[in-house]
Amino acid sequence: MLHYRLDGPSHLPLLVFSNSLGTDMRVWEPLLPFLAGKYRFLRYDKRGHGLSDCPPAPYHIDDHIEDLIGLLDQLELSQVALCGLSVGGIIAQGVAARRPELVKELILCDTAHKIGPVHGWEDRITTIRDKGIDFIADAVMERWFAAEFRGQKPVELALWRNMLVRTPLEGYIGTCAAIRDADLSDSSARLTQPTLCVVGDQDGATPPALVQSTAALIPDSRFKVIKDAGHLPCVEQPAALAALILDFLHQHHPEPSRFDQGMQVRRAVLGNAHVDRANANKSAFDEPFQTFITEGAWGSVWSRPGLSKRDRSLLTIALMAALGHEEELAMHIRATRNTGASKAEVQETLLHLAVYAGVPFSNVAFRIAKEVYNELENQEEQ
Incomplete structure (x- = not known):
C-alpha cells in the first residue's frame, strides 16, 4: 500500500511528484508554495519509504514503476505532468515509456537513464547491511546539498539527515538494488513527451554531465542547471526550480482565460x-x-487557492440561508456532492447560522436542506 496526498482544487492541472532514495514526500514541501494556485499536487511515498509498505529487499525498478502506475489508475488520473527526483526520475521515465497516455509532460530532476556503476551500489548495500544507514549519512549530505547550505543551515541539514537515517533499512537497500539494475537507455530514447531535465550545479550524486547525457538521449528535451544547489534543488533552490517548471509547463498548459477557468x-x-x-x-x-x-x-x-471548495461551499450555504435566497441555497446544498462538504458539516453550519443570523433563517434553511437531502437520497435508491 502506498501512502499519498492529493492536494489542491480539482479544476487545476495536476503535478505528480516521485521522490528520491532516502526521502519521503516531504522533500517537495519547500517547492509547493511557489506552484500553489496554478497546479494541484499528488505526492506519494514509494515502497520502502515514508509511511508506505516496506516489503523485503531487493526491489526491481519495475516494482516502483508499477506502483506509480497502479496509484494513477486507482485515482483515475491521466495526462499528468510527472516530476521525478533521482530514482523518482527513473520511475517517471519508466511510467512515461510504459503508459504514455498517463504522462503529458516529464520533469526530470537530478536523475538519469542509468545512475552509477553496479559495483558502487553493491558496495553501498553491503556497507548498509553491516553498519546501517547512519554510517553513510554524512557522505550522503555532501552529495545532497551544496557546501553553502551545509554551512549556513545546520538545523535544516540535521532534519534532512534524520529523514535519511530513519528510512526503513529494507526499503533503502531494496531501492538501491532497483537503481543498480535499472538501465532505461532504450526506452527513454523513445520517449515522446515534452521533457525538462534539471540538475543542481553542485550535485554529487548525479552530476550535471550525467543529467545532460539523459537530456541528449530524450528527443527534443530541455536541459537546465540550477546554481548553488546539490542533489535536492527542491529543498535548496525551490524558487529557481519552480520558475523553470512554470516556464516549461506554461508552454504546454497555457493559462486559461478567466471565463474558461x-x-x-x-x-x-x-x-x-x-x-x-x-x-x-x-x-x-x-x-x-x-x-x-x-x-x-x-x-x-x-x-482562488486560499480556501478549499468545501470551505467555500459551506460559506456560500450560510450566506444564502442568511440572505433568504432559498433557490440558491438548495442549489448549493445539492452541490455538496461535488464540493465534499458533508451532511454533518452542513448541519453544523445551519446551527451556527441560528446564533448569528437568527432562528427563523436557520429554521427555513433546515427545512430546505431536509428536502434536498431527501431528494438526493431518493435518487441514490433508484
Whole structure:
C-alpha cells in the first residue's frame, strides 16, 4: 500500500511528484508554495519509504514503476505532468515509456537513464547491511546539498539527515538494488513527451554531465542547471526550480482565460447537468450576466487557492440561508456532492447560522436542506 496526498482544487492541472532514495514526500514541501494556485499536487511515498509498505529487499525498478502506475489508475488520473527526483526520475521515465497516455509532460530532476556503476551500489548495500544507514549519512549530505547550505543551515541539514537515517533499512537497500539494475537507455530514447531535465550545479550524486547525457538521449528535451544547489534543488533552490517548471509547463498548459477557468470551476462545483441547463436557457438578454457570473464569481473568487471548495461551499450555504435566497441555497446544498462538504458539516453550519443570523433563517434553511437531502437520497435508491 502506498501512502499519498492529493492536494489542491480539482479544476487545476495536476503535478505528480516521485521522490528520491532516502526521502519521503516531504522533500517537495519547500517547492509547493511557489506552484500553489496554478497546479494541484499528488505526492506519494514509494515502497520502502515514508509511511508506505516496506516489503523485503531487493526491489526491481519495475516494482516502483508499477506502483506509480497502479496509484494513477486507482485515482483515475491521466495526462499528468510527472516530476521525478533521482530514482523518482527513473520511475517517471519508466511510467512515461510504459503508459504514455498517463504522462503529458516529464520533469526530470537530478536523475538519469542509468545512475552509477553496479559495483558502487553493491558496495553501498553491503556497507548498509553491516553498519546501517547512519554510517553513510554524512557522505550522503555532501552529495545532497551544496557546501553553502551545509554551512549556513545546520538545523535544516540535521532534519534532512534524520529523514535519511530513519528510512526503513529494507526499503533503502531494496531501492538501491532497483537503481543498480535499472538501465532505461532504450526506452527513454523513445520517449515522446515534452521533457525538462534539471540538475543542481553542485550535485554529487548525479552530476550535471550525467543529467545532460539523459537530456541528449530524450528527443527534443530541455536541459537546465540550477546554481548553488546539490542533489535536492527542491529543498535548496525551490524558487529557481519552480520558475523553470512554470516556464516549461506554461508552454504546454497555457493559462486559461478567466471565463474558461470559471466555467471549469462552475462545472466542478454545480455539475455538468446544471451548467448545461443554464447555458441552454441563456438568451441574448441575460448572456452578459451569465458571463459576469462565470468570470467574476467562478473565475476570480471560487478559483482562488486560499480556501478549499468545501470551505467555500459551506460559506456560500450560510450566506444564502442568511440572505433568504432559498433557490440558491438548495442549489448549493445539492452541490455538496461535488464540493465534499458533508451532511454533518452542513448541519453544523445551519446551527451556527441560528446564533448569528437568527432562528427563523436557520429554521427555513433546515427545512430546505431536509428536502434536498431527501431528494438526493431518493435518487441514490433508484
